[in-house]
Amino acid sequence: MTEHLIACHACDLLHRVGDVPLGGSACCSRCGTPLYRPKRDSINRSLAFTMAGVIFYLIANTHPFLGFQIGSQLRETTLATGIFQLYQQDMFIIATLVLFTVVIVPAIHLLSMLYILVPLRAKMTPTFLAPVFRLYLMLKPWGMLEIFMLGILVSAIKLVKMATIIPGVALFAFMALIFVLSAMTVTLDEHLIWKKTEYS
Amino acid sequence: MEKNRVLLKFHSMTAKKAGLVSCHRCHLLSKLSSRKGKCPRCGAIIRSRKPESIARTWALIIAACIFYIPANILPVTYTTSIGMVQPDTIMSGVIYFIHSGSWPVALIIFIASVFVPLLKLLILIILLLSVQFRWQWRPVDRTRLYHLTEAIGRWSMLDIFVITVLVALVHLGALANIAAGQGALFFAIVVVITMFAAESFDPRLIWDNIENTDD
Ligand SMILES: [Zn+2]
Ligand SMILES: [Zn+2]
Numbered sequence: 001m002t003e004h005l006i007a008c009h010a011c012d013l014l015h016r017v018g019d020v021p022l023g024g025s026a027c028c029s030r031c032g033t034p035l036y037r038p039k040r041d042s043i044n045r046s047l048a049f050t051m052a053g054v055i056f057y058l059i060a061n062t063h064p065f066l067g068f069q070i071g072s073q074l075r076e077t078t079l080a081t082g083i084f085q086l087y088q089q090d091m092f093i094i095a096t097l098v099l100f101t102v103v104i105v106p107a108i109h110l111l112s113m114l115y116i117l118v119p120l121r122a123k124m125t126p127t128f129l130a131p132v133f134r135l136y137l138m139l140k141p142w143g144m145l146e147i148f149m150l151g152i153l154v155s156a157i158k159l160v161k162m163a164t165i166i167p168g169v170a171l172f173a174f175m176a177l178i179f180v181l182s183a184m185t186v187t188l189d190e191h192l193i194w195k196k197t198e199y200s
Numbered sequence: 201m202e203k204n205r206v207l208l209k210f211h212s213m214t215a216k217k218a219g220l221v222s223c224h225r226c227h228l229l230s231k232l233s234s235r236k237g238k239c240p241r242c243g244a245i246i247r248s249r250k251p252e253s254i255a256r257t258w259a260l261i262i263a264a265c266i267f268y269i270p271a272n273i274l275p276v277t278y279t280t281s282i283g284m285v286q287p288d289t290i291m292s293g294v295i296y297f298i299h300s301g302s303w304p305v306a307l308i309i310f311i312a313s314v315f316v317p318l319l320k321l322l323i324l325i326i327l328l329l330s331v332q333f334r335w336q337w338r339p340v341d342r343t344r345l346y347h348l349t350e351a352i353g354r355w356s357m358l359d360i361f362v363i364t365v366l367v368a369l370v371h372l373g374a375l376a377n378i379a380a381g382q383g384a385l386f387f388a389i390v391v392v393i394t395m396f397a398a399e400s401f402d403p404r405l406i407w408d409n410i411e412n413t414d415d
Contacts, residue, residue: 005229006208014213014229016209023204024206026208031339031343075371091384094363094388098361101357162370197242
């Protein structure tokens with residue numbers, strides 16, 4: 001009987017799993033928490049956004065995101081040099097936190113999606129589907145690219161009176177990456193991925 | 201309101217009362233057999249309720265409150281320009297933006313660095329008290345408050361990222377130089393601790409109290 005039941009994540013009330021139109025969301029009738037959201041063509045769409053994400057990720061991490069110019073002195077910063085700068089100032093914890101939330105977690109998200117979605121598209125089940133998807137879900141709140149983007153904008157406003165600010169290639173790659181990553185998350189049908197583990 | 205919102209048909213029973221456990225990662229229901237069982241589908245450790253939820257959340261909240269003080273008193277940045285060193289705290293950064301006329305930026309930083317962490321701590325304290333004293337008051341709204349704290353907490357990282365970008369860019373020796381201060385470290389710790397605090401609170405405790413008064 002448990003196959004046709006689901007418990008609300010926020011209030012634990014048991015519900016009968018019912019049909020929900022694609023793009024809709026099934027919600028708890030007691031507290032309103034969304035329980036699952038079936039998505040149209042989820043694997044193809046998420047995979048397309050993941051592959052675009054990999055390209056934007058590589059550009060965003062290898063090119064300068066802002067240039068800072070006073071007189072003849074120009075300083076261009078990539079993400080890596082920024083984090084390295086913090087390590088040099090002995091801000092070890094902050095540097096690690098930035099490295100983790102802006103570089104490592106998005107990379108793990110993209111790689112785990114590739115690992116899961118490429119075989120699923122070819123009608124195969126990857127060997128470590130369950131632990132990899134569990135890692136993906138666990139790290140979800142720690143990906144902070146969109147907050148970092150807002151941080152870049154705020155710093156640019158702060159510095160614009162001191163010097164000339166030149167937006168770099170990576171800045172645009174960042175914006176594209178944020179859009180593509182959220183599209184990847186929105187089109188992904190988590191319920192469907194978990195169902196795929198059951199028949200392996 | 202979200203479109204295509206379907207309310208599922210429900211049973212008059214929670215998973216716990218039915219002797220079932222819902223996996224917190226993949227939401228599979230399984231029978232509560234052993235104490236430290238693993239989810240048969242995804243392998244995560246399954247527990248009916250988060251372990252020691254109230255004690256853990258209180259400990260993290262108190263730690264966050266303690267670290268919040270040096271985070272606001274100590275400078276988060278040291279700006280050197282033409283030989284002069286100016287320390288800045290979170291609040292003096294906000295005031296700088298108000299004086300320079302960019303009050304929307306001042307507002308964004310104030311919300312992310314001051315308002316959100318305090319609101320989050322306040323909501324978690326109210327939720328903990330409501331669970332401990334078995335308040336019956338508006339469980340739906342309290343569940344919504346919980347989802348709110350989960351969603352907004354990460355935005356407090358904004359100031360840390362601003363500092364990172366400033367430190368990375370403004371590095372021109374004696375002419376212009378920005379270095380991070382100890383306040384930034386404490387603030388980063390506060391953000392991380394409050395994220396763990398929200399994670400360790402179990403919203404199902406709100407509803408357990410409502411049911412226990414029924415019978
Ligand atoms: Zn519910
Ligand atoms: Zn599971």
